[in-house]
Amino acid sequence: MKTSIANIRLFCILVMSLFVSFSMNVIAQGSDEGSGFPFVVVFLLPFILLSLFGIIWMVAYPVMFLWGAVFSSGKVEQMHHEANNRRDSLRNRKGGEILNTIDGGYRTDVSSAGLVSANGVFGPSHWHLMIGFFNNLIGGSVTVFQQVISAGRAEVMQRLREQAESDGWDEVINVRIDTASMTPQSSNSKNTVRGVEIYAYGTGIKYE
Incomplete structure (x- = not known):
């Protein structure tokens, strides 16, 4: 490479x-x-x-970096909060949680089934990367990255709920969630874009 x-x-x-x-x-x-x-x-x-x-990049990058330092953490928290609000609203409409990790073998009144999936790509800002770099110097939990991934997972799971509702499924069973790094494993370049794809999927069920 x-x-x-x-x-x-x-x-x-x-x-x-x-x-x-x-x-x-x-x-x-x-x-x-x-x-x-x-x-x-x-x-x-x-x-x-x-x-x-x-010349434009030399002027714009420090401004964008400072913008990320001031607003990026708040944006992540806002995304997480909005995903939770949409989740609660959908649960109220459906009368409960429609995502389930079990196989659904306890029900025999199934009329139809199909695949349901949702995904999203999320990444830290350069400010988050700098904080993570200094955090790695002393070791331990990298909280700033956990916040980004947690917000991304909440958003993708909510997209899965909304997709299931849009498709008319009563429940989604066998729900699984996968992650894939968008950064090449062999790349050590500091200019490489850091991003994680989060993919959630399950089996949509329509009951009689």
């Missing part, structure tokens, strides 16, 4: 070098003909745009 990334970087450097060399030749030819300015604009435009993007 690391070898392929190094090869891609080398290829990009070679392509950029060839592009610069070609641009300089075209600019020189245009200058000899007295019309060098349009060629300069055309062939240097990608570099100008990349430079502008870099």
Whole structure:
């Protein structure tokens, strides 16, 4: 994996070098003909745009980081709270919890059944990642990551309830929940996006 990334970087450097060399030749030819300015604009435009993007990113990233430091934890708590409120509302409409981890063999009045699933992708902010990094230095429970995953699971389980209600199922049995990291296991890059997919599924049951 690391070898392929190094090869891609080398290829990009070679392509950029060839592009610069070609641009300089075209600019020189245009200058000899007295019309060098349009060629300069055309062939240097990608570099100008990349430079502008870099400047904007240098200004925007600290602002977004501070925004995450102030609001990210509150946003996670709000998502968890809203998922719990929707869960309670659905339980009141249905008269109880419709998700069940047992196999449903105790009922014989089943008229139809089918798969029900829901998923979501959740990840910590850079502020959370920084807190987790310092937490890992001393070890122990990484509370900030637990909050993100807990809120994500509550949201996905509620999506499963809402999907079951939308499909007309009376109950969902054999409920299972899986997680999968969206970050490549072999990647140690700090620029890699951290995210976890949470997938919940079960068997929807319609009773007679």
